[in-house]
Amino acid sequence: MLSFILRRLLVIIPMALVVVTLTWGLIRVAPGNFYTAEKKLPPAVEATIRKKYGLDKPWYTQYGIMMSNIIRGDFGDSLKYQGQSVNEIIWRHLPYSATIGILGYLLALLLGLSAGTVAALRQNSSFDYGSMGLAMLGLSIPNFVLGPLFVLIFSFWFYLLPPARWNGISSLILPVCTLAGIYAAYIARLTRAGMLEVMRSDYIRTARAKGLSDWSVLLRHAIRGGLIPVVSFTGPALAALLAGTVVVEKVFAIPGLGNVFIQAVFNRDEPLILGVVAFLSIMIMVFNLIVDVTYGFLDPRIRYE
Amino acid sequence: MLRHRIGRMRNAFALFAIGVLLSACTPPGGGRYFGKTVAPTDNVLRYVSGSEPETLDPHVSSGQPEARVYMALYEGLVEYGPKDLQPIPAIAQSWEISADVDEFVFHLRDNAKFSDGTPITANDFVYSFRRGFAPATISSSTELGFFIKYAEGFNTGQVFVRKGDSFLLARDFKGEEKLGSTIGPESAFHTFQHSPTRLMLDGDEKKRAKQLDADPKLKAAVDGAEFVPVKGEDIGVEAIDDHTLRITLRQSAPFFVGLLAHQFFRVVPRQAIDKWGKDWTKPKNIVSSGPFRLKEHRPYDALVLEKDPNYWDAANVHLDGIALYPIEENSTILNLYKAGSIDAFLNHSVVTSWIGEVKNYKDEYLNFPEGSTAYYSMNIRKAPFDNVKVRKAFAMAVDRVALSNFRIITKPLYDITPAGIFPAYDKAREKISEEVRKERGVPPEEWAKNNKFDADGARKMLTDAGFPVEKSGDGFVCPTFPTDTVSLMFNTNESNKSVAEFVQAQWKQNLGVTVPLKSQEFKTFLKDRHEVNYTGFAQSLWSGDYMDPYTFISLHYGYPNNGDSGFNDPKFNKMLDDANAELDATKRFEMLARAEFYLMEQQPSVPLTTNATNWMKKPYVKGMYPNPGTLLPWKFVYIERDPAKWDTDVENILSHSDPQVDKQLQDLMSTQKAAAK
Numbered sequence: 001m002l003s004f005i006l007r008r009l010l011v012i013i014p015m016a017l018v019v020v021t022l023t024w025g026l027i028r029v030a031p032g033n034f035y036t037a038e039k040k041l042p043p044a045v046e047a048t049i050r051k052k053y054g055l056d057k058p059w060y061t062q063y064g065i066m067m068s069n070i071i072r073g074d075f076g077d078s079l080k081y082q083g084q085s086v087n088e089i090i091w092r093h094l095p096y097s098a099t100i101g102i103l104g105y106l107l108a109l110l111l112g113l114s115a116g117t118v119a120a121l122r123q124n125s126s127f128d129y130g131s132m133g134l135a136m137l138g139l140s141i142p143n144f145v146l147g148p149l150f151v152l153i154f155s156f157w158f159y160l161l162p163p164a165r166w167n168g169i170s171s172l173i174l175p176v177c178t179l180a181g182i183y184a185a186y187i188a189r190l191t192r193a194g195m196l197e198v199m200r201s202d203y204i205r206t207a208r209a210k211g212l213s214d215w216s217v218l219l220r221h222a223i224r225g226g227l228i229p230v231v232s233f234t235g236p237a238l239a240a241l242l243a244g245t246v247v248v249e250k251v252f253a254i255p256g257l258g259n260v261f262i263q264a265v266f267n268r269d270e271p272l273i274l275g276v277v278a279f280l281s282i283m284i285m286v287f288n289l290i291v292d293v294t295y296g297f298l299d300p301r302i303r304y305e
Numbered sequence: 306m307l308r309h310r311i312g313r314m315r316n317a318f319a320l321f322a323i324g325v326l327l328s329a330c331t332p333p334g335g336g337r338y339f340g341k342t343v344a345p346t347d348n349v350l351r352y353v354s355g356s357e358p359e360t361l362d363p364h365v366s367s368g369q370p371e372a373r374v375y376m377a378l379y380e381g382l383v384e385y386g387p388k389d390l391q392p393i394p395a396i397a398q399s400w401e402i403s404a405d406v407d408e409f410v411f412h413l414r415d416n417a418k419f420s421d422g423t424p425i426t427a428n429d430f431v432y433s434f435r436r437g438f439a440p441a442t443i444s445s446s447t448e449l450g451f452f453i454k455y456a457e458g459f460n461t462g463q464v465f466v467r468k469g470d471s472f473l474l475a476r477d478f479k480g481e482e483k484l485g486s487t488i489g490p491e492s493a494f495h496t497f498q499h500s501p502t503r504l505m506l507d508g509d510e511k512k513r514a515k516q517l518d519a520d521p522k523l524k525a526a527v528d529g530a531e532f533v534p535v536k537g538e539d540i541g542v543e544a545i546d547d548h549t550l551r552i553t554l555r556q557s558a559p560f561f562v563g564l565l566a567h568q569f570f571r572v573v574p575r576q577a578i579d580k581w582g583k584d585w586t587k588p589k590n591i592v593s594s595g596p597f598r599l600k601e602h603r604p605y606d607a608l609v610l611e612k613d614p615n616y617w618d619a620a621n622v623h624l625d626g627i628a629l630y631p632i633e634e635n636s637t638i639l640n641l642y643k644a645g646s647i648d649a650f651l652n653h654s655v656v657t658s659w660i661g662e663v664k665n666y667k668d669e670y671l672n673f674p675e676g677s678t679a680y681y682s683m684n685i686r687k688a689p690f691d692n693v694k695v696r697k698a699f700a701m702a703v704d705r706v707a708l709s710n711f712r713i714i715t716k717p718l719y720d721i722t723p724a725g726i727f728p729a730y731d732k733a734r735e736k737i738s739e740e741v742r743k744e745r746g747v748p749p750e751e752w753a754k755n756n757k758f759d760a761d762g763a764r765k766m767l768t769d770a771g772f773p774v775e776k777s778g779d780g781f782v783c784p785t786f787p788t789d790t791v792s793l794m795f796n797t798n799e800s801n802k803s804v805a806e807f808v809q810a811q812w813k814q815n816l817g818v819t820v821p822l823k824s825q826e827f828k829t830f831l832k833d834r835h836e837v838n839y840t841g842f843a844q845s846l847w848s849g850d851y852m853d854p855y856t857f858i859s860l861h862y863g864y865p866n867n868g869d870s871g872f873n874d875p876k877f878n879k880m881l882d883d884a885n886a887e888l889d890a891t892k893r894f895e896m897l898a899r900a901e902f903y904l905m906e907q908q909p910s911v912p913l914t915t916n917a918t919n920w921m922k923k924p925y926v927k928g929m930y931p932n933p934g935t936l937l938p939w940k941f942v943y944i945e946r947d948p949a950k951w952d953t954d955v956e957n958i959l960s961h962s963d964p965q966v967d968k969q970l971q972d973l974m975s976t977q978k979a980a981a982k
Binding site for chain 1: 340341356357359360362365367440441443444445447448457460461462463508509583584586587603604605606630632633634636637640641643644646826827828829831832833835846847865866867
């Protein structure tokens with residue numbers, strides 16, 4: 001088990017570097033530069049910029065310099081936001097995205113797990129149809145519709161909650177609910193499917209045959225197996241949530257990482273893009289590792305070689 | 306899987322439709338005002354300022370969202386007037402102008418201070434100007450200041466040519482030079498500035514060699530000479546004493562004082578920059594010179610400013626602070642406004658679908674012509690648009706009135722310079738148009754069509770150009786026109802797309818030509834447009850940098866230029882130079898109008914619309930005006946708590962008198978008026 005974790009951890013670094021390299025290549029292929037603006041720069045000024053940022057060097061030298069800096073954990077300064085380092089920017093904006101991301105996911109888990117489980121246990125009941133219908137609806141409504149819909153109802157019909165900006169707990173409710181909407185729907189469906197399968201499996205029949213009560217069958221045996229699809233969904237979902245959800249951050253004007261990342265791409269802010277991409281890829285790999293480890297606890301049949 | 310997807314999409318559409326319906330049914334905020342309208346209690350204005358400022362260093366960024374931030378934090382010699390953007394005294398309490406409008410002496414007030422209490426002197430301005438032009442500063446606004454003598458040479462790394470004890474002079478190689486007039490006391494530096502202009506060559510050895518190879522006379526003269534880089538100390542800015550600053554230009558520029566309100570010319574703190582280097586704008590280090598100072602900066606969330614007690618005119622700064630929110634999502638901005646969480650927001654921010662609703666709020670919605678134009682550049686170097694008749698045909702075939710109605714708030718544009726922004730220039734333009742008509746003996750009714758929408762004329766023009774337009778059913782076709790090689794390029798954005806589709810339909814309807822649309826990501830698009838790497842049309846938008854028509858007409862001046870059409874015409878350049886050398890304002894405008902007329906005859910672009918300000922403010926926010934640049938001198942802004950005195954009927958806000966603003970403006974202007982006498 002330990003060696004499995006170690007092996008996987010060791011792969012993460014080279015994988016992240018590969019992702020960074022590919023991203024770097026993509027940025028370089030994209031036309032335009034961080035200094036391209038509506039107004040043309042005098043050629044001499046452009047030459048000064050290229051020299052200052054080493055863009056006049058051959059591409060392999062630039063790549064070498066970039067890589068050696070990144071390996072030392074130094075992504076350098078943002079090209080667009082002068083005097084701000086990439087690390088500083090990521091750590092400054094991560095907490096915003098992480099807060100709404102984690103809260104949103106917890107809410108989604110709460111709603112999704114309970115709805116999914118109950119629906120599976122009462123298959124073909126009106127609750128099952130109702131909740132799964134709602135889940136289908138949740139899956140179908142994109143964030144950019146759900147968010148404004150919430151704003152319309154809660155900010156302008158009932159004047160209960162602020163329509164946007166990061167300003168106290170009340171301002172978190174709408175973005176968190178918007179985020180939770182789509183994830184809760186996914187989780188509910190996954191849980192229901194997982195639970196249905198598990199409830200029909202042999203070991204559950206055995207447990208029942210031993211005379212265990214419905215509750216202990218559910219809580220001690222069924223739930224662990226039924227959760228596996230949800231757990232594998234959680235890894236990438238959490239990583240994506242931590243890295244920021246662009247739409248929700250835009251609609252609610254939240255200064256999160258997603259917003260920053262999108263702007264960085266539009267600005268061709270190479271160091272910042274690379275920094276966020278590296279951070280994001282490491283997060284995804286770490287979460288996937290955690291997910292894989294969790295399987296072992298949920299299902300004793302899974303072994304780590 | 307496919308079915309599943311289709312099902313989901315159908316669901317999404319249905320819900321989206323419900324959402325749209327729901328928002329359409331929203332009650333209009335309950336009465337006279339749009340949403341919650343309660344003046345804030347803490348005397349702090351909450352303003353949405355657009356994109357996150359890229360830096361707090363006013364020399365670096367040329368952006369408009371940044372300009373509004375810089376106007377609070379930094380002050381220059383002059384400030385924009387709140388209603389018309391004409392220069393008003395700021396750190397300079399008065400100024401004198403030489404007879405040829407090519408030299409200026411500014412008298413600085415003696416009580417101006419930085420936010421750290423250090424007095425602001427003429428030397429700080431000399432430092433600031435030199436720093437702005439220094440290549441290492443990497444400013445994107447330097448071109449605005451190239452009128453200052455040797456500034457272009459310094460900024461672009463050129464060299465003087467020294468032979469023995471003297472420098473080679475430009476007039477020996479580039480023709481006559483008329484030395485301008487002088488003003489202020491004599492000094493060694495001034496003698497240098499007022500000597501014939503030195504010859505400047507490219508600082509880059511390879512480029513210089515090319516330059517010399519092309520000109521044998523120059524090459525022979527340069528042989529054995531020494532190349533001396535143009536330095537910051539050479540540019541035409543001089544501190545005569547602590548409170549007197551002299552600026553020398555390389556040519557007359559009647560609009561120069563107005564230009565000085567631009568962020569690029571605002572004063573920056575040498576003491577902080579020397580001490581902190583590139584970190585000087587960090588909140589703990591920053592030192593500012595304007596009416597407000599930085600209190601807190603939370604990037605992408607808020608930039609909080611507070612009144613600076615060290616500011617020389619602090620007694621007349623009415624707000625205790627400003628909270629600037631960097632938000633770009635237009636519907637979010639409108640939501641915040643409606644909920645009463647902000648008091649005003651930046652220009653161009655009401656989404657088109659909401660304009661119909663919002664314009665009913667007569668006390669809040671500000672829709673005024675703006676000093677910015679939308680047009681399609683044409684690449685005049687590539688066939689078929691190298692033919693002026695083809696260009697004319699496409700320009701004539703667009704019904705601008707219909708386009709403006711479709712866009713709701715924009716105004717039709719037929720020239721390079723927008724109408725309605727410079728009234729005196731509009732008059733000059735009319736006069737020149739009439740003169741040309743008489744010169745050519747065209748009857749007035751026919752002349753009225755010149756340059757305007759004229760579908761028949763457009764078809765005839767295109768036919769004359771060798772692409773016959775034929776009638777086909779209800780419409781027209783132009784079978785020989787090479788539509789497969791041309792395109793209309795624009796940057797990806799809903800409103801750009803809808804305009805492009807509209808114009809495309811007009812061409813189809815009136816010329817029978819379907820120009821393919823090409824949507825590109827912004828920077829990709831800009832690169833192609835800047836390099837004139839397109840065939841056909843490229844969308845362009847230009848906001849004036851200062852309040853003079855020259856900021857628009859000069860788009861096609863010199864080469865490379867910002868017109869992005871590949872237009873380069875020495876005759877046109879000379880017309881502009883001559884106009885700027887003219888000291889009589891009316892005559893100068895007429896000469897500029899002639900040049901613009903000449904330019905439009907070449908039709909390097911299809912003018913489309915003059916844009917509108919399109920923003921809102923709560924009625925209790927006073928002293929804030931929809932000027933043509935939405936550049937707000939913050940010290941005039943105040944919050945009025947008495948609803949009886951709130952702004953009403955803002956359509957006429959520019960002619961309404963506000964005693965407080967008028968008095969403040971009069972007091973400021975009095976020093977310059979006294980000096981002028």
